[in-house]
Amino acid sequence: AxxxxxxxxxxxxxxxxxxxxxxxxxxxxxxxxxxxxxxxxxxxxxxxxxxxxxxxxxxxxxxxxxxxxxxxxxxxxxxxxxxxxxxxxxxxxxxxxxxxxxxxxxxxxxxxxxxxxxxxxxxLGHYMTYCFHGGRKFFTLDRDDRNGFDALMQTHFSQFALTPANPDYDGFGEKHFYALRENGVIRACCFAGDQRALKQYRMTAYGGIYRLLSHLPTQWLGYPKLPKAGSIIPHQVISYLYIADNDPALCRKFLRTVAAESGAGVLIWGGFETHPLCPAM
Missing domain, CATH: 3.40.630.30 (Gcn5-related N-acetyltransferase (GNAT))
Incomplete structure (x- = not known):
């Protein structure tokens, strides 16, 4: 496609x-x-x-x-x-x-x-896809410590229709689990998976103003460096995103921290239009 x-x-x-x-x-x-x-x-x-x-x-x-x-x-x-x-x-x-x-x-x-x-x-409605950039460490996150995640699967993720019951399908990519905890309780968490062995996005060409921007050091302005035309975009996909109380400020800071921790050029997350985290994006 x-x-x-x-x-x-x-x-x-x-x-x-x-x-x-x-x-x-x-x-x-x-x-x-x-x-x-x-x-x-x-x-x-x-x-x-x-x-x-x-x-x-x-x-x-x-x-x-x-x-x-x-x-x-x-x-x-x-x-x-x-x-x-x-x-x-x-x-x-x-x-x-x-x-x-x-x-x-x-x-x-x-x-x-x-x-x-x-x-x-x-x-049924629109499925929304969002892309993130500009990693910055706002928090210290636990990595690959899934303690408490199984409980969230039962109490939280089970309430969202069409959420896979198995978070470990190979299709999620080579992933890591990131969690922000307060007194041992998860306040925010997600997986970030590198899917490039199975699914890829190739930057084929730039048009309009992006043709000019592709030759500029956009990272100096806080944006990721634009990939070369013809190259595979170094993306990772966010899955099982949980934010306590659907707090928009916490969501943004958490995702930027995950972007910094994962080293991905672009993070991608998707949700149905009524998902409570869509307004935070």
């Missing part, structure tokens, strides 16, 4: 099958081939794992990597058959969900038309 704009970024999976498998307990991959021409018409998959729903764990499936060749995108019957077959593979899942980029209007319109042979489409 490619994302264009002032910063043109390409999303890569060096080994797609290995990457998808690392995100869950099982993965179902489909490759649809045109019997007449032998061409691959579409690919797609579902990552299956146990996630929290209503405070309890359930088997869920996340549809991902769905791509239809442009020559087949208007053949709705063929697309419906592919979804139907995928549905038979996921009948034991309590929930099947996916995400679609806002600018992927063709797919959104296809779902919103509620075609008889297509799966029911229920729009």
């Amino acid at each position: 490619s994302f264009s704009g002032g910063l043109s970024i390409q999303y890569l999976r060096p080994s797609p099958l290995r990457s998808f498998a690392a995100d869950g307990d099982d993965v179902k991959m489909l490759v649809v081939r045109d019997n007449e021409t032998g061409r691959i018409a579409a690919v797609g998959g579902a990552v299956i794992r146990r996630e929290y729903l209503g405070g309890s764990t359930a088997r869920t499936a996340y549809l991902t990597g769905l791509k239809v060749h442009p020559d087949y995108q208007k053949q709705l019957y063929f697309i419906a058959r592919a979804y139907q077959y995928m549905g038979t593979l996921l009948e034991d899942c309590a929930c099947v969900y996916s995400t679609v980029l806002d600018d992927n209007t063709a797919v959104i319109k296809m779902f919103e038309k509620h075609h008889r042979n297509m799966p029911e489409y229920r729009y």
Whole structure:
């Protein structure tokens, strides 16, 4: 996938099958081939794992990597058959969900038309992704001491729908656990994982003012050094972020401290639009 704009970024999976498998307990991959021409018409998959729903764990499936060749995108019957077959593979899942980029209007319109042979489409809302930079140590953090985290999984993270019940999937990357404690009690914590062995963001090109900034020492202004065009961005992903009382000031200082401790050029965190930490971002 490619994302264009002032910063043109390409999303890569060096080994797609290995990457998808690392995100869950099982993965179902489909490759649809045109019997007449032998061409691959579409690919797609579902990552299956146990996630929290209503405070309890359930088997869920996340549809991902769905791509239809442009020559087949208007053949709705063929697309419906592919979804139907995928549905038979996921009948034991309590929930099947996916995400679609806002600018992927063709797919959104296809779902919103509620075609008889297509799966029911229920729009839930926006998933927000945030990027952070400018590491600075505000706190002294404990690293890789997970004491108290299991309790938070039961009392806190279980209340957020579609949170993976297993925080140790390989898909989270080579990660470390960071915690801020007060009198032995966790006040803030998260994992920061380097996913580049499985998922990568390549800076393909700069446009507009960013073309000029890419040649300047932006780190002197408190910003990370912009990666060279064509290079892989040294990012890490934040998961299982907990901030006591959802305190915005504590959240910002904690994340900046994690950025400094982890040494990552960019930290990425995502949450559903109603997540109480979104306003802190």
